[in-house]
Amino acid sequence: MSIILRTFVPQISIxxxxxxxxxxxxxxxxxxxxxxxxNHEVIELWHKDTDLQGVEMVVLPGGFSYGDYLRSGAIARFxxxxxxxxxxxxxxxxxxxVCNGFQVLCESGLLPGTLQHNLSHTFICKxxxxxxxxxTAAISxxxxxxxxxxxxxxxxxxxYYADAETLAExxxxxxxIFRYCDANxxxxxxxxFNGALDNIAGVCNAGKNVFGMMPHPERAADPxxxxxxxxxxxxxxxNNLAVQA
Amino acid sequence: xxxxxxxxVMPHKALLDPQGKAVSSSMKNIGLAEITxxxxxxxxxxxxxxxxxxxxxxxxxxxxxxxxxxxITENYEFEVMAL
Numbered sequence: 001m002s003i004i005l006r007t008f009v010p011q012i013s014i015x016x017x018x019x020x021x022x023x024x025x026x027x028x029x030x031x032x033x034x035x036x037x038x039n040h041e042v043i044e045l046w047h048k049d050t051d052l053q054g055v056e057m058v059v060l061p062g063g064f065s066y067g068d069y070l071r072s073g074a075i076a077r078f079x080x081x082x083x084x085x086x087x088x089x090x091x092x093x094x095x096x097x098v099c100n101g102f103q104v105l106c107e108s109g110l111l112p113g114t115l116q117h118n119l120s121h122t123f124i125c126k127x128x129x130x131x132x133x134x135x136t137a138a139i140s141x142x143x144x145x146x147x148x149x150x151x152x153x154x155x156x157x158x159x160y161y162a163d164a165e166t167l168a169e170x171x172x173x174x175x176x177i178f179r180y181c182d183a184n185x186x187x188x189x190x191x192x193f194n195g196a197l198d199n200i201a202g203v204c205n206a207g208k209n210v211f212g213m214m215p216h217p218e219r220a221a222d223p224x225x226x227x228x229x230x231x232x233x234x235x236x237x238x239n240n241l242a243v244q245a
Numbered sequence: 246x247x248x249x250x251x252x253x254v255m256p257h258k259a260l261l262d263p264q265g266k267a268v269s270s271s272m273k274n275i276g277l278a279e280i281t282x283x284x285x286x287x288x289x290x291x292x293x294x295x296x297x298x299x300x301x302x303x304x305x306x307x308x309x310x311x312x313x314x315x316x317i318t319e320n321y322e323f324e325v326m327a328l
Binding site: 074075117162 | 312315318
């Protein structure tokens with residue numbers, strides 16, 4: 001896999017990124033728009049495709065792939081494109097999953113843990129605050145750990161869960177990328193709106209090449225929307241990928 | 246031979262089951278406060294073609310492990326009967 005090396009001027013490295021479209025994806029166009037607005041070359045990968053077309057990164061967008069039947073992400077995980085994505089990730093390829101994409105990555109075994117129904121058992125759609133928690137993961141490395149980033153969520157099954165042993169590994173390897181917090185970046189029980197284990201909003205794998213998060217940074221990356229905190233996450237991600245490679 | 250499997254999938258006992266909890270707490274609203282501890286899982290029926298019962302069970306078990314359940318949050322049991 002070829003990775004374009006970071007230059008000393010941030011944001012000029014252009015990546016070829018594949019955004020996977022499953023039946024039921026509904027945030028794919030938002031993701032494509034956001035990535036293209038950052039000058040990346042984006043191609044759409046259909047769930048039945050078996051060729052990643054030489055992309056340097058794969059993004060699994062939000063939505064309700066296969067109607068969320070059985071469990072969120074459970075059926076998407078066995079779609080033809082995912083076999084390629086899993087192979088790509090296992091070779092060190094970069095993969096980002098947002099919302100349903102995160103659920104698919106957990107079901108695929110590319111990320112540890114799983115997403116359960118929200119504790120309230122209701123679908124929650126609102127802006128929440130995120131505290132960057134990993135200084136070694138590309139997507140959060142450049143962010144201010146004392147700042148609460150405002151990013152929208154929209155999910156019914158975003159309650160992150162992993163067993164105690166897995167949680168200990170996540171902490172030991174600095175794999176927790178974001179945690180739900182209050183406006184002052186304090187990680188509190190009150191800010192944990194969906195009941196996630198340890199307020200976890202997103203994690204990465206031990207290799208730091210696969211990232212998953214429930215909140216939607218692509219919905220907060222255009223100045224016209226009045227919030228560009230999400231763009232900061234993408235900037236951190238793309239600025240650090242080549243360094244990690 | 247064709248077999249039919251009936252699979253019960255339940256959330257692990259250690260996990261909170263918000264759906265079951267909500268139903269549990271609504272029992273008093275229908276005058277059945279005696280009912281508590283509701284936990285909600287899934288029941289799956291399927292048919293499987295196999296040479297014998299042991300082979301049918303192995304295929305059902307594989308389906309459970311690969312797709313039908315998530316071992317992190319769910320456990321399962323099943324019965325297989327010849328059709």
